[in-house]
Amino acid sequence: MRILHTSDWHLGQALHHYDRSYEHQCFLDWLVDQVVEQDADALLVAGDVFDNANPPASAQKQLYQFLQRLHTRAPRLDVVIIAGNHDSPARLEAPGPLLELHNARVVGAPVRTAGGEIDIERMLVPLHDRTGAVAAWCIAIPFLRPGDVPRADTGAEGDPYLNGIALLYRQAFDLAMQRRTSGQAIVAMGHCHMLEGQSSVDSERRIVIGGTEALPATIFDPCVAYAALGHLHLAQRVGRQEHLRYSGSPLPMSFSEVNYQHQVLRVDLEGPKAVAVDALPVPRCVQLLRVPEHPAPVEEALAALEALALDDCEPHRQPYLEVRVLLERPEPGLRARIEAAIKGKPVRLAKIEPVRKATVAGAAGPAMSLDELAQLQPDDIFRRLYQDRFGEAAPPDQLSAFHELMGEAAP
Structure with missing residues (x-):
């Protein structure tokens, strides 16, 4: 059988x-x-x-x-x-x-x-x-x-x-x-x-x-x-x-x-x-696209999106798109720039995958005790996380945005 x-x-x-x-x-x-x-x-x-x-x-x-x-x-x-x-x-x-x-x-x-x-x-x-x-x-x-x-x-x-x-x-x-x-x-x-x-x-x-x-x-x-x-x-x-x-x-x-x-x-x-x-x-009736194929700097990723050539098709058959961007620092306007690069193309933006460059090993410093952790304020944690992730001090505009967010979250 x-x-x-x-x-x-x-x-x-x-x-x-x-x-x-x-x-x-x-x-x-x-x-x-x-x-x-x-x-x-x-x-x-x-x-x-x-x-x-x-x-x-x-x-x-x-x-x-x-x-x-x-x-x-x-x-x-x-x-x-x-x-x-x-x-x-x-x-x-x-x-x-x-x-x-x-x-x-x-x-x-x-x-x-x-x-x-x-x-x-x-x-x-x-x-x-x-x-x-x-x-x-x-x-x-x-x-x-x-x-x-x-x-x-x-x-x-x-x-x-x-x-x-x-x-x-x-x-x-x-x-x-x-x-x-x-x-x-x-x-x-x-x-x-x-x-x-x-x-x-x-x-x-x-x-x-x-x-x-x-x-x-x-x-x-x-x-x-x-x-x-x-x-x-x-x-x-x-x-x-x-x-x-x-x-x-x-x-x-x-x-x-x-x-x-x-x-x-x-x-x-x-x-x-x-x-x-x-x-x-199983035939794949809707394609999945990763552009670029490997994470790339913002300008390179945008150029790849602008060069993307796709055949026109009905909306339900348009490929799903994941954009893979290598970031050195936050890019607040990244989504708007990506949407502009694919405007008019028969593709559906499903996901933006930001990849941060690795920081130098050991940059985070020695481990903290529980007492030291208890004394940390929210902006201290934000500064440390930013330093660990991007390898540099948080810029003033990012700190200002964080403080504004914390103020809105406060009861």
Whole structure:
């Protein structure tokens, strides 16, 4: 059978206040086409469907329209969706009975039975091949919070949260082993940060619970044919193992991802094993530009902006622009000068990234005692910070502006 693995859609996300519904719609339209062209049997969405726990109605409508169109064009397709750390488990699961009419199973959070035990059964989803027979069992584990995991043996060593996650995966795997018959594969889904996983700068919310973040690859039994992971936006293998994968996000979530090749993963199973994992590159319908490519002095950056030549296009297709400027001192009128340089160009100014020149090491002087810190006034702190950042004394106009600001902030 054939599976498509994707995650971290972040529907409803705005990039520096610019709405991205057009980009998300382009991706969802492309994904429907891929499901049909690749003759997929199942689609796994490994969390962070929405960008936050209270997504706009337009983002929720995008999801439901996508699932409706998907079912119309690929009526036998199994869809499995788990909640990520950005999602509201209850909101994601709320339309579950209706979504199941479209062969979509949603798992937002573990549910406990009347006896207080986690209902493992509802996190086990059968996946069918093109003949309609069960070809694989999917262990669908959403993002787990401390209250979601079973209590491991109190005598066990290590972090109790990590131990609880490992126990839950083991319980789900054991149940899958009981359900499977000869020739059927076991596929795992998870939304988590794995050890040695490479994060995307500026665009991922850290998962830190009680000092614990990264999980070992050993939580997946060697008999698991494939693990479809979500959370990290950069597509990557876990522990250099071909069958443990992050699909990555389909859209760049920040300018740090401008050079990422975003993708969806195609996984082919034969019997109980994954025999091929291939990337399907996601077309980028709106470009991200960093000008200059590396931080440059103000005049050089402005010259690069003025020389920028772009084809005309509709406003929703105009590239997002990050301007990278190397500063020696504050430039109060910088934004106005940048806006003048790009006036009339089909581009959207999303971000100005000021980079300060490094100051001489040790210029900050010796560390201060707590008593000395307590005696500092706000303008003393401002002078020290300015000196540390720019390597020179704060000019009178900056001190005057600071004093004016402090006066307005005073009750």
